[in-house]
Amino acid sequence: xxxxxxxxxxxxxxxxxxxxxxxxxILANVQGVMPDLGxxxxxxxxxxxxxxxxxxxxxxxxxxxxxxxxxxxAIATGISATRPDLxxxxxxxxxxxxxxxxxxxxxxxxxNANLTIVLFNNQIYGLTKGQYSPTSEVGKVTKSTPSGSLxxxxxxxxxxxxxxxxxxxxxxxxxxxxxxxxxxxxARHEGTSFIExxxxxxxxxxxxxxxxxxxxxxxxxxxxxxxxxxxxxxxERGVYLRPDGMLExxxxxxxxxxxxLVHDAHREDPALAFMLSRLAHTPHGPTPIxxxxxxxRPVYGLEMERQVDAAVQQKGEGDLAKLIAGPDPWExxxxxxx
Amino acid sequence: xxxKTVQRLDQVTIRFAGDSGDGMxxxxxxxxxxxxxxxxxxxxxxxxPAEIRAPAGSLPGVSGFQLHFADHDILTPGxxxxxxxxMNPAALRTNLDDLTPGGTLVVNSDAFTRGNLKxxxxxxxxxxxxxxxxxxxxxxxxxxxxxxxxxxxxxSSKDKQRAKNMFALGLMSWMYSRPLEPTEEWVRTKFxxxxxxADGNITALRAGWAxxxxxxxxxxxYEVAPATLPPGRYRQITGNQALAYGLVAAGVRSxxxxxxxxxxxxxxxxxxxxxxxHKNFGVRTFQAEDEISAIGAALGASFxxxxxxxxxxxxxxxxxxxxIGLAVSVELPLLIVNIQRGGPxxxxxxxxxxxxxxxxxxxxxxxxxxxxVAASAPGDCFDAALEAARIAIRYRTPVMLLSxxxxxxxxEPWRLPEVDDLPDLAAEVRFADAPNAxxxxxxxxxxxxxxxxxxxxxxTAGLExxxxxxEKADGKGGISYDPDxxxxxxxxxxxxxxxxxxDIPPLTVDGDEGAELLVIGWGSTYGPIRAAVRxxxxxxxxxxxxxxxxxxxxxxxxGEVVSQFGKVLVPEMNMGQxxxxxxxxFLVDAQxxxxxxxxxxxxxxxxxxIISCIxxxxxxxxxxxxxxx
Numbered sequence: 003x004x005x006x007x008x009x010x011x012x013x014x015x016x017x018x019x020x021x022x023x024x025x026x027x028i029l030a031n032v033q034g035v036m037p038d039l040g041x042x043x044x045x046x047x048x049x050x051x052x053x054x055x056x057x058x059x060x061x062x063x064x065x066x067x068x069x070x071x072x073x074x075x076a077i078a079t080g081i082s083a084t085r086p087d088l089x090x091x092x093x094x095x096x097x098x099x100x101x102x103x104x105x106x107x108x109x110x111x112x113x114n115a116n117l118t119i120v121l122f123n124n125q126i127y128g129l130t131k132g133q134y135s136p137t138s139e140v141g142k143v144t145k146s147t148p149s150g151s152l153x154x155x156x157x158x159x160x161x162x163x164x165x166x167x168x169x170x171x172x173x174x175x176x177x178x179x180x181x182x183x184x185x186x187x188x189a190r191h192e193g194t195s196f197i198e199x200x201x202x203x204x205x206x207x208x209x210x211x212x213x214x215x216x217x218x219x220x221x222x223x224x225x226x227x228x229x230x231x232x233x234x235x236x237x238e239r240g241v242y243l244r245p246d247g248m249l250e251x252x253x254x255x256x257x258x259x260x261x262x263l264v265h266d267a268h269r270e271d272p273a274l275a276f277m278l279s280r281l282a283h284t285p286h287g288p289t290p291i292x293x294x295x296x297x298x299r300p301v302y303g304l305e306m307e308r309q310v311d312a313a314v315q316q317k318g319e320g321d322l323a324k325l326i327a328g329p330d331p332w333e334x335x336x337x338x339x340x
Numbered sequence: 341x342x343x344k345t346v347q348r349l350d351q352v353t354i355r356f357a358g359d360s361g362d363g364m365x366x367x368x369x370x371x372x373x374x375x376x377x378x379x380x381x382x383x384x385x386x387x388x389p390a391e392i393r394a395p396a397g398s399l400p401g402v403s404g405f406q407l408h409f410a411d412h413d414i415l416t417p418g419x420x421x422x423x424x425x426x427m428n429p430a431a432l433r434t435n436l437d438d439l440t441p442g443g444t445l446v447v448n449s450d451a452f453t454r455g456n457l458k459x460x461x462x463x464x465x466x467x468x469x470x471x472x473x474x475x476x477x478x479x480x481x482x483x484x485x486x487x488x489x490x491x492x493x494x495x496s497s498k499d500k501q502r503a504k505n506m507f508a509l510g511l512m513s514w515m516y517s518r519p520l521e522p523t524e525e526w527v528r529t530k531f532x533x534x535x536x537x538a539d540g541n542i543t544a545l546r547a548g549w550a551x552x553x554x555x556x557x558x559x560x561x562y563e564v565a566p567a568t569l570p571p572g573r574y575r576q577i578t579g580n581q582a583l584a585y586g587l588v589a590a591g592v593r594s595x596x597x598x599x600x601x602x603x604x605x606x607x608x609x610x611x612x613x614x615x616x617x618h619k620n621f622g623v624r625t626f627q628a629e630d631e632i633s634a635i636g637a638a639l640g641a642s643f644x645x646x647x648x649x650x651x652x653x654x655x656x657x658x659x660x661x662x663x664i665g666l667a668v669s670v671e672l673p674l675l676i677v678n679i680q681r682g683g684p685x686x687x688x689x690x691x692x693x694x695x696x697x698x699x700x701x702x703x704x705x706x707x708x709x710x711x712x713v714a715a716s717a718p719g720d721c722f723d724a725a726l727e728a729a730r731i732a733i734r735y736r737t738p739v740m741l742l743s744x745x746x747x748x749x750x751x752e753p754w755r756l757p758e759v760d761d762l763p764d765l766a767a768e769v770r771f772a773d774a775p776n777a778x779x780x781x782x783x784x785x786x787x788x789x790x791x792x793x794x795x796x797x798x799x800t801a802g803l804e805x806x807x808x809x810x811e812k813a814d815g816k817g818g819i820s821y822d823p824d825x826x827x828x829x830x831x832x833x834x835x836x837x838x839x840x841x842x843d844i845p846p847l848t849v850d851g852d853e854g855a856e857l858l859v860i861g862w863g864s865t866y867g868p869i870r871a872a873v874r875x876x877x878x879x880x881x882x883x884x885x886x887x888x889x890x891x892x893x894x895x896x897x898x899g900e901v902v903s904q905f906g907k908v909l910v911p912e913m914n915m916g917q918x919x920x921x922x923x924x925x926f927l928v929d930a931q932x933x934x935x936x937x938x939x940x941x942x943x944x945x946x947x948x949x950i951i952s953c954i955x956x957x958x959x960x961x962x963x964x965x966x967x968x969x
Contacts, residue, residue, distance in 0.1 A: 013806075015818065044801040049640070059806050060819065065798040067643055068808025069636075070666050076633035080640025080648070081798070084599055084624060088644070088798050106636070109629035306624055313619035320621030322592045323759045326585050326722075330522070331575040331756060332377055 006037045013063045024175035024201035029061055035185045041089050048091045049078040051098040054129050055122035058093040072103025075110035082116045083303040092119040096137040097127050100156050111167035114193040115302040121158055121198050126207035139284050158198040159279040159294060163272045169195035170294045176215055193301045214285055225292030230262040249277045251288060267293045345560050351410035352564055353418030357435045358427030359396055360389055360403040363505035368405025370509055374518045376576040376753050379566025380409040384751040385417035390689045397459040402434045411565040415867035419942035425508055429460035445475045450483035478557055482507050489547035493540045503544035510548025517563045520545055577754040579718040579747035584614035586725025588621050591647050594733060594765035597622040599641035601634040602651045606689040607745040608679040611651045631659035639663055642672040645797035651677040654696045661704050664738050668708040670807045671793045673732035680744040682938050691938030692745035694863045695914035700740040701892055707830050709837040712891040714742040716866035719754035726763055734768040735836055736792040746940045747864045772796035772803055781805055784817040791836035841893040847901050851884030857954050858905040862888040862918055865911055865941060872946030881954050899926040909953045911946055
């Protein structure tokens with residue numbers, strides 16, 4: 003196979019996101035990761051729902067399906083469950099994935115279908131021109147909430163961990179190196195991998211993640227498996243597991259280096275990962291970024307294939323004539339003359 | 341056969357009725373199975389409540405099973421039972437009105453306790469007053485006799501009482517000269533791991549038979565000779581079973597793996613259950629989190645190269661509407677199976693109706709034509725599934741396959757087709773494997789004959805392409821907002837579906853020379869309409885009859901056929917949906933006979949409706965809606 007390059011994954015379609023949109027950098031990143039996966043283009047499928055992010059498949063020179071609002075995980079499950087040879091991506095947003103399609107998203111994750119789900123979280127509805135989304139903060143003033151939104155928001159990583167997704171990560175549109183690493187890790191995961199990407203909508207919700215972008219050392223808590231969870235300009239702060247079972251952001255000096263929590267992304271139990279996700283309900287202060295959880299669990303499509311193979315082993319290839327005849331057919335003879 | 345007089349009958353309709361915990365469906369099913377094996381023609385009508393176990397003894401908890409069997413070919417499960425087996429007062433109260441005058445009534449007298457009588461709203465015991473005076477009544481203490489027969493068996497007293505349905509089955513088997521051996525064998529297989537339960541049931545079954553044989557209560561047994569069905573191999577089959585087998589057959593004959601995405605719903609769930617048993621045919625079943633996911637996964641599977649199916653009932657179709665529209669837009673094969681039930685909303689989940697025709701036709705946003713195929717009888721569900729699959733694959737389109745609760749659960753003898761004679765669908769698959777526009781691949785470059793687009797599945801190198809619900813440029817398939825292109829694509833999608841008319845058999849008329857009235861129907865009214873037309877002819881009237889298997893498009897000659905007659909009558913278990921389509925499409929003054937009572941039409945009511953239509957002097961007197969009386 004000839005080695006593919008990033009440009010081999012670009013299409014001739016004119017990219018139609020607003021100038022300055024965070025989606026551009028996510029697209030460039032994903033296209034950039036594709037050659038490293040070593041998969042031929044025809045084995046890759048991008049499925050999306052509706053929303054700004056969901057235009058994504060048109061810009062990927064692979065197989066693609068731009069479907070209907072919220073349903074991409076369902077459609078992608080049908081593809082991946084029947085074709086374990088394919089690498090299937092789902093591109094969704096906070097409205098598509100967590101509002102209208104929330105049910106499909108959580109069920110895809112619990113089922114562990116072989117899907118890489120990238121959720122672009124800009125905390126706003128962009129394509130419908132600026133209503134609050136299920137990740138918008140309480141009090142958000144938008145066209146549909148002139149007096150401020152009353153809805154309590156979802157934390158997408160908490161939702162994914164609650165659904166016991168086997169791979170859960172978070173990254174940021176402008177953090178190129180980190181985002182590429184997360185996308186590649188997710189794409190190589192067997193089962194459902196979920197990445198939340200903080201994505202700036204410069205038209206309707208500009209600057210939503212500036213606090214993380216302007217002061218990355220102070221406000222990005224980078225999770226690295228096997229490493230103590232520390233942050234700050236001089237790594238002077240860290241995550242401490244208190245004797246009462248709660249996590250707390252502390253000054254390392256106050257508790258001692260040896261008492262800073264060491265991140266274990268491969269713990270079977272999702273509870274500690276969930277607690278990490280609760281360190282910031284919304285990105286308005288120090289917020290964990292990186293791989294929260296990666297564990298191994300039977301993959302839906304492979305298990306389905308295993309059951310089919312086992313049935314063939316056990317009963318032999320299906321014999322249609324035998325099946326339709328059932329256990330007790332009877333003969334009706336030609337009427338005898340006279 | 342013993343010492344009693346044997347009387348020959350040409351047909352019998354028998355109904356078993358009891359509490360939903362009394363095992364009446366099983367009793368009816370076993371009686372049916374044996375009846376099929378002795379060679380009678382038959383049709384069945386299970387009728388059960390939506391509640392799994394309504395309070396014992398209550399009126400809503402009554403479950404019934406009606407079986408019509410004969411020494412000739414029959415078309416319906418019978419209008420009214422000649423024989424009613426009532427296991428408790430509630431079953432008697434809810435079914436007695438249907439019993440033919442002078443009919444035979446077998447009651448479990450043990451169940452007529454003060455408590456049960458009260459639950460059935462009887463002020464006095466109908467076994468003791470004159471309520472039953474016009475029937476031949478056999479009071480049998482079935483519970484006592486069953487428990488007595490099982491005295492030495494190591495079963496709990498509850499299990500002994502539960503075997504009373506087997507006693508009733510044994511008694512009725514004796515009365516109608518049905519052998520016990522097939523049921524005994526069935527019981528032994530079913531309770532292989534619990535031989536004591538198998539023994540108990542068989543003892544109760546034999547005790548019922550022996551009771552009939554020895555007691556002086558009964559003086560006659562009856563025989564119904566085998567019917568002269570066309571020669572061949574037969575089996576007994578329900579509509580849902582036949583439909584599931586039809587889907588498996590479509591997979592085998594197309595060479596495509598079958599994928600079913602489904603969410604449990606009455607009365608369609610049995611298809612999911614059945615298909616999940618046949619993984620060795622490469623069938624994959626997916627029980628989704630909801631109806632939308634079920635069809636979504638199916639559409640994804642279709643994109644990936646499977647024969648994709650979703651099964652549901654009307655409320656599920658309502659939820660799937662947006663995805664059906666997407667399937668119309670992306671032009672991928674997909675079968676949507678609707679086992680219709682009473683509506684609107686949750687309606688009557690366990691009762692039959694055919695009121696989703698207009699939903700199938702129009703239940704989507706935008707101009708979204710979908711071909712529609714409807715099954716006419718339980719066994720026909722097999723062929724209808726194959727036909728729906730043929731259209732879906734050949735034309736790259738979602739197809740709506742309509743059945744209903746009556747067909748789904750009703751059983752009949754089914755002549756087995758030869759597998760080699762089934763339609764060959766492999767030739768219709770034609771996966772795209774090469775560029776079709778110079779060195780490019782255009783996903784909406786159509787076949788000039790069928791107007792179908794190429795089906796290029798992921799994994800095919802060089803044909804990578806994107807599809808979606810946005811309007812696509814004719815041919816090349818990229819997003820297009822061009823006004824003329826949208827109009828052209830709308831016309832192309834419509835022309836593709838309309839063109840199927842050239843590819844289906846013409847509408848045939850079963851007609852008397854000089855008949856002025858055409859009776860036309862669709863779906864499960866096929867049997868009742870045919871039976872009624874037979875009777876009307878026997879009474880000396882002339883009448884023509886036609887049945888529509890394809891509802892969209894109609895067969896090419898439909899307009900010509902319906903315009904030939906002075907009067908057109910459309911009996912439907914809805915308020916006039918086909919009638920609206922025929923009127924709107926062909927400008928004919930079609931009249932309706934419409935009833936939504938949750939049950940199939942009786943032959944008698946259709947007979948009256950047809951005669952009333954023939955005798956009326958104005959074509960408009962068929963009555964637009966409601967009864968033709």
